[in-house]
Amino acid sequence: xxxxxxxxxxxxxxxxxxxxxxxxxxxxxxxxxxxxxxxxxxxxxxxxxxxxxxxxxxxxxxxxxxxxxxxxxxxxxxxxxxxxxxxxxxxxxxxxxxxxxxxxxxxxxxxxxxxxxxxxxxxxxxxxxxxxxxxxxxxxxxxxxxxxxxxxxxxxxxxxxxxxxxxxxxxxxxxxxxxxxxxxxxxxxxxxxxx
Numbered sequence: 001x002x003x004x005x006x007x008x009x010x011x012x013x014x015x016x017x018x019x020x021x022x023x024x025x026x027x028x029x030x031x032x033x034x035x036x037x038x039x040x041x042x043x044x045x046x047x048x049x050x051x052x053x054x055x056x057x058x059x060x061x062x063x064x065x066x067x068x069x070x071x072x073x074x075x076x077x078x079x080x081x082x083x084x085x086x087x088x089x090x091x092x093x094x095x096x097x098x099x100x101x102x103x104x105x106x107x108x109x110x111x112x113x114x115x116x117x118x119x120x121x122x123x124x125x126x127x128x129x130x131x132x133x134x135x136x137x138x139x140x141x142x143x144x145x146x147x148x149x150x151x152x153x154x155x156x157x158x159x160x161x162x163x164x165x166x167x168x169x170x171x172x173x174x175x176x177x178x179x180x181x182x183x184x185x186x187x188x189x190x191x192x193x194x195x
Contacts, residue, residue: 026073033066082115
């Protein structure tokens with residue numbers, strides 16, 4: 001039961017508090033993987049009284065997934081979920097819209113952290129919380145290229161740094177004609193390229 005609760009910290013991409021819960025999951029998984037490798041090495045050493053044994057080889061090979069998991073943990077440690085105050089302010093305006101939380105998009109030049117995104121048909125808008133240096137034009141080019149490669153045409157993307165302007169835009173998006181198929185397709189593409 002304890003182990004089940006321990007691993008229930010992993011959440012689904014695009015949900016509230018995803019980055020913070022995924023961070024915990026990645027750290028726990030990394031510690032567990034390294035603990036297994038260390039225990040295998042120690043068991044082999046205790047049994048044979050020498051480092052060169054079969055369990056040592058298995059322990060070294062076990063360090064590969066542990067190291068990969070450590071890289072994932074380091075990636076998630078760099079980012080934070082959308083603040084509770086921002087979420088509380090956004091939610092009344094976002095009701096009825098398809099929303100994504102805690103999206104991190106990576107490009108060759110930089111990472112783009114979007115705390116909240118709303119999608120309605122081929123219209124996407126998002127809120128970049130606390131990132132005053134957010135490079136909007138670079139992000140638009142990056143994400144629109146990805147959406148075009150996945151077959152989405154005429155998608156408009158707008159990222160806001162001001163929460164009041166973002167909530168105002170969410171209110172306007174409620175008046176758009178929702179196309180459920182297009183909305184879900186755009187959401188799938190966004191989730192597939194996010195961290």
